[in-house]
Amino acid sequence: MATLLYGRDLVPLVIIAASVVMWSRRDTRFVWIFVALYILCIHVAIGLLFTSGVVQVLFGLKILSSVFVGLFIGCVANDTALLGWRTAYLLLLVSVVGIFVNYFVAYPWGGGEFSSAFGTVAMAKDWAMDGVRRLAGFARASYDAASVVGALMIVVLSYCNRFYLKSFAAALSLAAIFMTTTKGAAISGMVVVVVWLTYLLFASALVLRVALLIVAILSLAIPLGTVVLFPSSLSVGKSALLLSSFVERITYMWPMALKNVTESGSLIFGRGVGGIGVPQLFGEWWIHNAADNIFVYGYSVFGMASLVYVLCYVVTIIRSPTKSRHTLFAHLFSIFTFSYGITANVFEQPVLLSGLAASAILVLANRNRG
Structure with a gap:
């Protein structure tokens, strides 16, 4: 079983090696893999500066390596599916x-x-x-x-x-x-189905774009708003069963994650790769925080640059060709991931992280061909 686990972890390295070979043959499709690698190297350096050691940062890099899988899929996917x-x-x-x-x-x-x-x-x-x-x-x-x-x-x-x-x-x-x-995924799944049906009803890509903008804004506004507006004395025990985990995020998880950045990181640069989530168990177990929110996790790792990355991603998706099936996929997948990411750690779920990367490359490639 451990051998299979290591084999899975080698996939991103194989992808990077294959991209180097293809790049040497003047195949420019794989340029975004090198861009992602360069960006991750910067945040790895920041992680080595602010976290407890190499193992923690390496595990953080292992988690984020799903991005390369998604980028590769987006590069090699055909025109129909x-x-x-x-x-x-x-x-x-x-x-x-x-x-x-x-x-x-x-x-x-x-x-x-x-x-x-x-x-x-x-x-x-x-x-x-x-x-x-x-x-x-x-x-x-x-x-x-x-x-x-x-x-x-x-x-x-x-x-x-x-x-x-x-x-x-x-x-x-x-x-x-x-x-x-999984309440967050259930709600997100229903949101996707409603958006899909509405898109079919009105036959307009505007439905997809507005829905994506709304969930992207909510993923940022909800953690920031609740941290500011809700009193820290709000009791998890007194909350309804369906809301107990959400109240725990409001009163403890999100504030503590942001506190970790201010106390052992940088407001501008965050804490770098490995600075939040499961990687902390390999070096900073005493301040481990799951950061169950896409913005809180992203800001903890990438700092203010996370806002730039999200903005570039959302703009890329909403500017995609309106009649492409890749456009529909990219919007629906992004809506699912961002809405789920309001109360979940989607960075540490490989299928979601790789899907976001694939979505961006698919619409970019399709737009360039158009």
Whole structure:
């Protein structure tokens, strides 16, 4: 199992090596991989300055390396589909069945662990919240399962030609995501379906653009607004079950993450790669913070540059050709990830991070061809 884990981690290195070869053959499609590598090197240097050591920064780099996978997919994808929608449909059905069966049967690998160079790693997280099992299906955790199902649903909605198949996929996906009890992903999935239906009803890309702008703004405004407006004395214990985790983010997680930046980082440069989230367990376990928000995590790692990156990304997506299927995919995937990222750590979910990178490259390439 550990060998498979290391093999997966080698994929970004293989991609970078392949990009060097293609670049030497004057294939300019892969230039964005070098741009991303250059940017990450800068933030790695900042991480070495503000965090506790090399291991922590390397683990942070390992997490962010999913970007290279997404960039590579965006570079090599053909003109009609990011992932053959039939393949995506099959994978979606397998994922959904895995979650449904998991409701009745506890898989034998649930709760299993193995040793790796980074310590003990869970094969699959077997856990419950307030007595309710959080189903992971064939994924490593319930939130991973929800992300995979959401991503595959968006591929089908974007590239499949048959409305009844897309509608069936959407219904199955939402049901499976609800069964994982991942509230943020469930809400985001519903948002995506509503936006998709509205887009079909009005046949206007303006629907997609407005929806993306709204969720992008909310992902920034909600953590900043709640930190300022809500009193720190707000009790998690007195809040409703559905809101308890959100209240915990308001009263502790987000304020402490921003405090870590001000006290052991830079307001301008953040804390660098490895400065927040799981990498802290390998050097700064006493101030570990999941930073369950796309802005809070991004600002902790990239500082003020995170605002520039998000702005460039959103502008790239909303300026994409209006009649391209890649445009639909990029908008729906971004809407799902940004809305989910309001209360979740999407940076540490490879399928979402790589999907964002692929979305940007797909629309850039399509716009250049247009």
